[in-house]
Amino acid sequence: MELVDTRDMVWVHGAIRGEFERLRANLPAFARGNDPAWERYRGHWELMHGFLLEHHTGEDALLWPLLRERLPDRIDLIDHMEEEHQVVHQLLEDLNEQIHALDELRHGNGDASNGDASNADLHNALAACDATFADFNAATIRHLEDEEQQLLPAIPGALTPQEWARLPQQATEILGEEASVKVLGYVLKWMPEADRPSMLATLPPEVIANWEATAADEFASYDASLEAIAP
Ligand SMILES: [Fe+2]
Numbered sequence: 362m363e364l365v366d367t368r369d370m371v372w373v374h375g376a377i378r379g380e381f382e383r384l385r386a387n388l389p390a391f392a393r394g395n396d397p398a399w400e401r402y403r404g405h406w407e408l409m410h411g412f413l414l415e416h417h418t419g420e421d422a423l424l425w426p427l428l429r430e431r432l433p434d435r436i437d438l439i440d441h442m443e444e445e446h447q448v449v450h451q452l453l454e455d456l457n458e459q460i461h462a463l464d465e466l467r468h469g470n471g472d473a474s475n476g477d478a479s480n481a482d483l484h485n486a487l488a489a490c491d492a493t494f495a496d497f498n499a500a501t502i503r504h505l506e507d508e509e510q511q512l513l514p515a516i517p518g519a520l521t522p523q524e525w526a527r528l529p530q531q532a533t534e535i536l537g538e539e540a541s542v543k544v545l546g547y548v549l550k551w552m553p554e555a556d557r558p559s560m561l562a563t564l565p566p567e568v569i570a571n572w573e574a575t576a577a578d579e580f581a582s583y584d585a586s587l588e589a590i591a592p
């Protein structure tokens with residue numbers, strides 16, 4: 362039987378790790394920035410929020426039920442994965458609410474870069490976000506590491522390559538075309554350069570053609586617009 366190559370899961374995890382760390386580091390500067398900068402940050406937060414939810418939804422629907430049938434002696438491990446997803450989701454939603462509150466604070470105060478009162482409110486809201494971000498990133502990294510170290514080695518032999526391939530197929534269906542192309546950009550950005558040819562070889566020809574024709578350049582300017590700005 363052809364065995365599943367699970368490296369693509371690790372590449373996806375690399376994008377999640379890298380971009381949520383960057384979102385945490387850049388939040389203060391963007392929250393104190395002008396409206397276009399804040400809108401770029403908000404857009405990227407929405408993208409990554411949707412990406413993480415999609416990644417977990419795919420695993421919840423397409424991995425855990427099958428693995429419960431095929432790996433009856435690893436039920437504890439699958440329970441542990443599901444529990445970690447719940448912890449990560451709670452923190453993700455807490456953070457999402459705090460970022461929306463920050464948005465309301467900015468709108469309520471007009472130009473957030475002016476005025477002592479708005480600065481004090483922003484300072485407090487940013488401190489609250491950063492504390493949740495720290496917990497969220499720690500819980501997420503812990504989960505991704507557990508999945509990579511404990512779960513992925515059990516996949517080959519338990520699932521067929523066709524069953525495994527449902528994950529990226531469903532990801533595209535859930536995310537839609539525009540977000541999928543950005544997510545592809547982030548997977549390529551954070552994965553080891555030496556593995557990029559084998560990653561690209563797994564994609565449908567029309568996706569590669571689109572990436573090479575226009576999407577790679579569009580992604581590069583999107584990503585550059587999220588680089589750190591001076592507060
Ligand atoms: Fe995963």
Ligand SMILES: [Fe+2]
Pocket residue numbers: 417420442446504508
């Ligand atoms: Fe997971």
